[in-house]
Structures are given as structure tokens and as C-alpha cells.
Amino acid sequence: MSRDICIFQSFLEDKHRVQIEAAAAETGFTPHFFTEDQFEEAKTCLQECACEVLYAQSPNLLRTAPASLNWYCASSAGVDYYCADPTLFANPGCILTNSNCYGVTISEHLLMVTLMLLRRMPEYQATVRAHDWGTPLPIRSIRDGAFTILGTGDIGTTYAKCLRAMGAAKITGLNRSGKSPDAAYDEVVPIAQLDQVLPAAQVLMLALPNTPETAGILSKERIALLPRSAYVINVGRGAAIDQEAMIDALNSGAIAGAALDVMVPEPLPEDHPLWSAKNLILTPHISGNLTLAYTRDTNVDMFCEDLRNYAAGKPLQYQVDRKRGY
């Protein structure tokens, strides 16, 4: 009996297919490739081959997979959709892995929007669009700046390393344990101390998985704790922020600005008030998209690495705790 892998991805280049084929041959698997416009074909294949492994980013396809499916590799970093809904898995013991390959591209996005906020680009760009030379505005710098990072995973820590390299004066991380994962942080405190940290936050960056514990964590009350000079950046999940309170804080000048790459809902409806909030850099969930060669290559590398672990019966490197949610 053959052991089968379905690969349902549109980002793969020829070299990635060759790489997956080689890893499959080496480990005794047969790969079946589908692009994301071949949903019905992929669904049929999953059933017909009693598929064991699926590499995709599609809760809808996962829902159609038979109980033979024993490992679902999500090409995304966030797996909240998968963890929140156990009915997606016909096999309750199905292993879930994610792909934490977005640190590089998201940290470049983060550095860009951090500098755009500190250097007041939303205001300068409005002036330039009006063909107005304007006058210099007071700006701030990464060098000598203080940064508060909520979520010290791959994304938060890659950002912390960049800030450190740019001469940041103070980098505070927050996570559940309060344990520091990397020397790039000056200090790491437990998320339970968030209320004590917020009144001094200058740049607050959120890179949290979406779990019941993180939903709404930046509440209206906590937004009110931020100083007027604070900037807020979110690349985790939109649900972490009370979005209505954030829009009010921006429009009233209660905080200095924000850069949101994630929001609720996505895509944002055309008439949503977030589009035109003051001093907001809004991007359509692009910070970690799969258009960067490095991100694509690493995504495939991680899948092949864990395919070898899986075939050898070893623990998977990127396994997610489906109950905990990350």
C-alpha cells in the first residue's frame, strides 16, 4: 500500500516541487501536487489515496480529508482557525504543524512601519500629495528608542534583533512565562504585568497567536493606559485589539499613531472606518505573504525537514499544541 502526500499550494516553484519529490522518494511517500484553484481535484485525491499527509493552508480542504490523515502541515504561522475547530479533523489525533518562516519578511515590514511612524511619514506623505513642501516635524529614532514587544516568538524576536542592531536603547518583551528566549531583549516580563508596562510604552508591537487568552488583550481600558506619544503596531491577529477603541484613540489623538497589518474583518469592507483613521498605516495583511523568495524556500525546507522526522517516527520540529492553540 502506498503512503501519500497531498500538496495544495500555489506558491511553489519548480525547484520546490523537485525538492519535495526528492524528500518524498527518500522517505517512501508519493506526492500529489495541486494549486489552490484545483480544490475539487485535491479533495478527490485525498479520498482516493486515503491520504496520510496534507501540506496546505486551507481549513476548507482539511475538512474534507479522511480519517487516514495523520499530519496536516499548515504553511501559515498562525493556526488559530485549525485549533479553534476540532471538527476540521476527521482523525482526532491528527498532528498539526505550522510554518514559522515569516520572521524575516515580517521583521522587515515591522522595521519599515516603525520608521514610518517614528519619522511621521503619514503626515509628510499627506503634505507631499498636496504638492506642499511643508516644514520639518519633530521625529524620533530607533536608536535611543524604547520598544515593547508583546509576543516573543519567531516574529517578535527577529524584530527585537533588528532593533538591537539599529541601536535601540531598551527592548522589553512580554510572554506567558516571563522567560527570555533571546539576548536581544533587555528584559522579558510575564504578560500578567501588561498593565504596569503600558503607561511607559513608546512603540508597542503585537505579534501574538490568536487564542482565547490573547483575544481582546489590548482592550479599551489598556489602550487608555498608553501615553499620547505611543505607537501601536500589530502583525499577529486583528482580534488582539479592541478595534473600535483603537479607531477612537487614533482619531482623538489619544495615541500618536498605529500600523495595522491585521484587522477584523479581512478583507476590510469598503465603508469601514478603519480605512480613514488618523495617523494609521494600514496594510492589507501583507507583512508575511509568500511572495518573498526566502520565505517560500524556508517554508518548503521546514516541510521537508519534518517529513523526514515524520517518516523516521521522530517528534516533529514544528508541531503545534492543538489544545493550547500555538
Add this chain to the structure above:
Amino acid sequence: MSRDICIFQSFLEDKHRVQIEAAAAETGFTPHFFTEDQFEEAKTCLQECACEVLYAQSPNLLRTAPASLNWYCASSAGVDYYCADPTLFANPGCILTNSNCYGVTISEHLLMVTLMLLRRMPEYQATVRAHDWGTPLPIRSIRDGAFTILGTGDIGTTYAKCLRAMGAAKITGLNRSGKSPDAAYDEVVPIAQLDQVLPAAQVLMLALPNTPETAGILSKERIALLPRSAYVINVGRGAAIDQEAMIDALNSGAIAGAALDVMVPEPLPEDHPLWSAKNLILTPHISGNLTLAYTRDTNVDMFCEDLRNYAAGKPLQYQVDRKRGY
């Protein structure tokens, strides 16, 4: 007879005045402070005290200074205005120094616009202004990117160090000698080889002083040597680029984009075609303004350092060759 310093600056804070007063007292000088709206008062003072030292950024005030003036400290990095016009100096032997304290703030600007170009923010921001979610565009990264830096002084080299810290794959510098000033560069070649370098340039950054040799260096012919994927960034002087050819290259898609912080003329007239060139990030000469605390502090530190050198009869640390122009 007293020895006098006139300080004609609007950026000074109280602590900077205290610092200059202390350095003056230590070296036997009397300081006279003026803000930039006190032109007539400063001019009168220069004459009446037969002023020896002037710390300013004003060719117009320098022109009024008597032959007693023996050292003019420009608070700018660029000194092209001063070198191009010897009639500004009543004393032909007057020492000229500049203030190379802009590396930090300009390199943060450079990193910001580099990422905005590579990540196609001009296009994304246009979509967002139209309340349109759009679709992900292929982007590029600093990590794995190649960078060509024309001018390896304080600004170019601070930028090179940032790129290196962000994982850039290849950094090529160009300067007159072809000698590398810093290990951040993979290679440094003589500017005479510019034509050989341009066809492979991905991001070309210009940070050149304005001299007869650099004026028009990025000519129409050289812009035509750039690949269609190239981005051009200029923070030196606008005169380095054939601006009309640059506008044509942007609007026709002959290059991928540009970020210009300097241009000709400044301020740009309201009806100038540069305001609306395609894929251009235009900023109103703000990359090195004096609103950043670090920049202001360093500017004053450098003046005080050279004041001690001057009083001790030692060579000045930041002296410019008035004939060479930098």
C-alpha cells in the same frame, strides 16, 4: 582684547547653550547666541566684536562677516554652497568645518525608504487610499538583496552597516579612491567604474557631496544603464541626478522606483512634474533635519570638540578642503 564666537542657530536647547558656554569659558572665548530670526542682530554683533568664530548654517550671514573671522563651523554636512563661492569669505584663509552628524538619522530614513520601495508601499498605499484590499504583490527583501552605494562617507557607511546587520547579501561601495573605509562593504570600487556597476544595480543609493565632479553624475545615459528592476535613492544633493531623465525613467517604467529626499529646486514649485512621478517616494529634504535629539546633541559635541582643538592650535577634526569641496 576678547575673542568672540557668534552662534546663529535655532535648534539649540538650553543644555546646548550651557555646553557651548562651558567650552567657551574653558578656551577663553566669549559666546554670543542668536536664533535664526535675529539676522540683523547677529550681523551687527559679528562686526562690533570683530568675531573670530561663527557657528551657523547661513551663507547669507557668512557673507557679512568681517575679515577677522578665522573659522566658520557649518552645522550642515553639505558645504557646497560655501566652497562654490569664495566671495562669501572676507578672509581667504578662513577655516571651514562641517558637521557629519547625520549618519544615524539619514540611515534610518534610508532604511525606511529602501524597505518601502522593496515592499512596494507606493502601490499598496494607493490601493489602501482607494479603500481597496487588493492582492499581494511580489516583494523583495534587504536580506539577500544587493546594494550599490555611491559615496562612502559617514552617511553611506552608516547605511552599509545597517544593511549588513539586516543580512544584505552584497554591498558595493563606490568612491574616488576605490579604497574601502569600512568592513561593512563587500567591495569598494572607484567611481570611474560606475558604468560597469550600473547594469547590475538593484538598489542604487547616492550620498555624494555636491562638487563639480558629482554634479549630473547620474546622467540620462547612466540612468539608461540601470535594469528595469532598479530602485534609486538620493539623500546627497539633487544636482547629482539628471532629474528630467529620472522623471521619464519612472513614468515609463524604465526603472522600478525611486526615493528622492533632495531635488532641484528646493522647495519644489507646486506645479513641478516630480511631485507626481510614478513609483516615487518624495520627501521634502527631511532625512537629515535637526529635529532628532541625537543629531542635535552630536552637532554641538562636534563644535565643542573642534573649539578645543582650535583654541589649542591643533588641526580641526572636521575641517573641509574648501578647494576640493568636501
